[in-house]
Amino acid sequence: MLASYEHALRRSVSCCKLQHRLRSRTTRSQWPASYNQEVQEWLSRTRAETPEKVDAQDLGLRRLPVRLISTVHQCETATDAILQSRQHAVALDGEGARLGRFGRLALLQLATETEVFLVDVESDSGPEILNSLKVLLANAGIVKVVHDCREVASVLLNQYNISLHGVYDIQIAFSAWLERQGLDAYQAGLSEVMRTFRLGAYQLHRWDRLERNVPLQWHDRPLRSRLLRHAVENVVHLLPLQRALNRELGDPAGTMIQRRSMQNVDYARLNSSHLLVEGASSFRTGMKLHAMLVSRKPEVAYFKINHVPVTGAVVDKDDLKEFADLEIGDIADCEVKSLSPCQQFVYLLREGHGSLMFDRQRLKMVNLAPKSKLDETRPSRQSSLYGHGSSSGGPSLKLEPRSFREMKPAVIHKPGKRGSVKVRQTGFKPPEPQQHSYE
Secondary structure, three states, rough: HHHHHHHHHHHHHHHHHHHHHHHHOOOOOOOHHHHHHHHHHHHHHHHHHHOHHHHHHHHHOOOOOOOEEOOOHHHHHHHHHHOOOOOOOEEEEEOOEOOOOOOOOOOOEEEOOOEEEEEEEEOOOOHHHHHHHHHHHOOOOOOOEEOOHHHHHHHHHHHOOOOOOOEEHHHHHHHHHHHOOOOOOOOOOOOHHHHHHHHHHHHHHHHHHHHOOOOOOOOOOOOOOHHHHHHHHHHHHHHHHHHHHHHHOOOOOOOHHHHHHHHHHHHHHHOOOOOOOOOOOHHOOOOOEEEEEEEEEEEEEEEOOOOOOOEEEOOOOOHHHHHOOOOOEEEEEEEEEOOOOOOOOOEEEEOOOEEEEOOOOEEEEEEEEOHHHHHHHOOOOOOOOOOOOOOOOOOOOOOOOOOOOOOOEEEEEEEOOOEEEEOOOOOOOOOOOOOOOOO
């Protein structure tokens, strides 16, 4: 009996250790230091409103059938099924070793409320398999819910000639929620949004492991189970996140976020006419280009220029002051200052560098015109009364002297000293200081 008691005690201790280990892993917080208190208070209020007895679906456990599409016929069938089901929103994501304007797509994920579709672009059908999705992706009536759609939209437009319409960007919605909470907006990753709005799903789906192990072998076939799980997890939670964000923002239809997301969709055309060749050889000093601000710190700012893997950066404090009016996601006209030795960063200057001033009334940078342009627009001219009443053509107004008394010269030549110069004594003597005695 004692042995069985010790065995039960040992099992209970091991279970407690395992629960503590899981709890410590899944509740590991990565909030920024300035936001920790506000967000944790919001999470505590959300947990207090959640009932204790809920089923797995309410906790955030997503169990949907996954269909791997590798032929054109399968893709057409899936597209027709989505269009005929009258879905209001479809989750979308893309995977590849390197996305962007010069990248290559390996897998395109679609998710509805009932199933998940994985479109294999590296299959025998090749890129033609994506032609069946043009009708769905270009349909503005079906909202495409994406997290950070910039690189996906860029690779679809520039490599496969597919345009996205009706996009709802989760990253922009999270930034809008931060603004609603009175916090500084920044571009958060999908895992951080999951920890904020779907903590139960974050724990049940073990997103802490997904964050640590990011796969890169997307173009290898056959696809490994780890890659498939990562692809499914990146798309299956987007629709519940959209509903949660719309509820917090008070925008059930999500029209405000769709309008804001249009700027991220237009990022696919950024610098398409300036940077024509892939790589760092396209950049030269003084070259004009557009840059989108993605991150800013007191000593550095980073920009997206739609030229992966090169990233724009401003590291000089004086140059950084000229970007004071930009918010996260704004696009600025810049010029190339130099290229980093590793050729991964291009240092930027604001267009009009050296003649910019921050207008505090309009809260924007104003380009001051050069002096030559000011002289051209407003030339200096003399008064129309100059020379009036004077026959000689000189100035008509003369200043009268302060006194008409004849002034004695200050320098005299004393006779007999061969013209030696001597300063005339004025005869003024300053008064001597008076000494007062206090007795």
